[in-house]
Amino acid sequence: VREDTVPGAVVTTVAASDADAGINADLAFAILADFSDSTSFGIDAGSGAITLLAPLDFEAKRTHTLLVQVSDRGGPGEAANVVQHTVVMSVTDVNDEPPMVLQSLLTAAVVVENAPAGTVVAASLGFSDADATPAFANLSFSTSEPALFAVVRAAAAGQDAALVVAAGADIDREVLGDEITVTVTGSDGVASAQVTVVVTIQDVNDNAPVF
Secondary structure: OEOOOOOOOEEEEOOOOOOOOHHHHOEEEEEOHHHOOOOOEEEOOOOOEEEEOOOOOOOOOOEEEEEEEEEEOOOOOOOOOEEEEEEEEEOEOOOOOOOEEOOOEEEEEEEEOOOOOOOEEEOOOOEEOOOOOHHHHOOEEEEOOOOOEEEEEOOOOOOOEEEEEOOOOOOOHHHHOOEEEEEEEEEOOOOEEEEEEEEEEEOOOOOOOOO
């Protein structure tokens, strides 16, 4: 069952048969709540159709085990026959957890002008993605200043990343000023999050006096 299935949807139907005739073959289905580990599903007593009652969350619970009982009515003075069967509902993950950032504004980033490519400007941008499936938590990054700064992703999908000086970048305080604002976007292909980084550029003595 996909975790984004809408409550009220029929997710499966259990079937049973009884070789008896008439009322002796009239079957009734039920979920035994005391022996099931989920209250997220209900069953139609007549058809055996199992319906989702509450939203699913793959990250919180990946399987739901239901004990389904079917019974016949039995004739007058006869006890009903009862059979029980375990139904396991497996939840499939969807990309429903958006990327997050710890804070939307970082102001402590510092870089020395003329710093070489790969120099770390902000060691932690604070990105994360809570999806359990790695492909859904794998973030791609872009910056508003790609000629100056790049993003280095962590090895694990959905984890943090760092802002570094881009290859070929010319970090020149006399041209760029004392600080520059960079917006970093992290996307999982469905949703995205942004963090604004204010980078302070530290001056070095790289210019000689002129008359």
